[in-house]
Amino acid sequence: QVQLAESGGGSVHAGGSLKLSCVVSGLAFAEYCLGWFRQVPGMEREVVSTVSYSGSTGYGDSAMGRFTTYRDNAKNTLYLQMNSLKPEDTAMYYCAAPAAPYCPGDYCQGLPPAAHFGYWGQGTQVTVDS
Numbered sequence: 001q002v003q004l005a006e007s008g009g010g011s012v013h014a015g016g017s018l019k020l021s022c023v024v025s026g027l028a029f030a031e032y033c034l035g036w037f038r039q040v041p042g043m044e045r046e047v048v049s050t051v052s053y054s055g056s057t058g059y060g061d062s063a064m065g066r067f068t069t070y071r072d073n074a075k076n077t078l079y080l081q082m083n084s085l086k087p088e089d090t091a092m093y094y095c096a097a098p099a100a101p102y103c104p105g106d107y108c109q110g111l112p113p114a115a116h117f118g119y120w121g122q123g124t125q126v127t128v129d130s
Contacts, residue, residue: 001026002024002025002026002027002097002119003024003025003026003121004022004023004024004095004096004097004119004120004121005022005023005024005121005122006020006021006022006093006094006095006121006122006123006124007020007021007022007023007124008020008021008124009093009124009125009126010125010126010127011127011128011129012085012126012127012128012129013128013129013130014085014086014087014128014129014130015084015085016085016128017081017082017083017084017085018082018085018126019079019080019081019082020036020079020080020082020093020095020124020126021077021078021079022034022036022077022078022079022080022095022121023075023076023077024076024077024078024095024097025076027097027101027119028101029071029073029076030053030073031053031101031102032053032097032098032101032102032103033050033051033052033053033097033098033103033107033108033112034050034051034071034078034095034096034097035047035048035049035050035051035095035096035097035108035111035112035117036048036049036050036069036078036080036093036094036095036096037093037094037095037096037114037117038089038091038092038093038094038126039091039092039094039123040090040091040092044114045094045114046060046062046091047060047111047112047113047114048060048062048063048067048069048080048093049063049067049069049080050069050108050109050111050112051069051070051071051078051108052103052104052105052108052109053101053102053103053105053108054105055070055071056105056106056108056109057069057070057109058108058109058110058111059111060111062088062089063082066082066083066084066085067080067081067082067083068080068081068083069081078095080093080095082126085126085128086128087128087129087130088128089126089128090126090127090128091125091126092123092124092125092126093123093124093125093126094120094121094122094123095120095121096114096117096119096120096121097117097118097119098112098116098117098118098119099117099118099119
């Protein structure tokens with residue numbers, strides 16, 4: 001059974017930082033492209049960042065220059081370091097993995113849409129106030 005469990009969300013002031021974690025079990029972690037998404041009620045799920053099984057990363061426009069994603073294959077954990085947070089970053093944040101391993105690095109780095117990911121966590125809420 002595949003499980004993804006996010007943690008690290010919370011409430012911060014604008015300009016602050018948060019570090020999200022996602023512990024993955026039930027699949028060969030090191031073989032998977034992984035992604036962070038976020039969603040605001042009434043809006044589509046937006047890709048924040050991805051990291052391929054080889055470590056190549058991709059970032060959405062909203063994350064570029066402020067967020068860093070990385071993986072620790074020894075701990076089966078995906079991370080998202082978020083700095084210089086803005087009120088518009090307020091959302092539920094999800095980690096996700098596709099249904100199959102070994103997505104090509106350039107495909108993963110190219111920010112596949114949410115529909116291409118088959119496994120999802122329950123999400124962790126991030127709230128940024130001004």
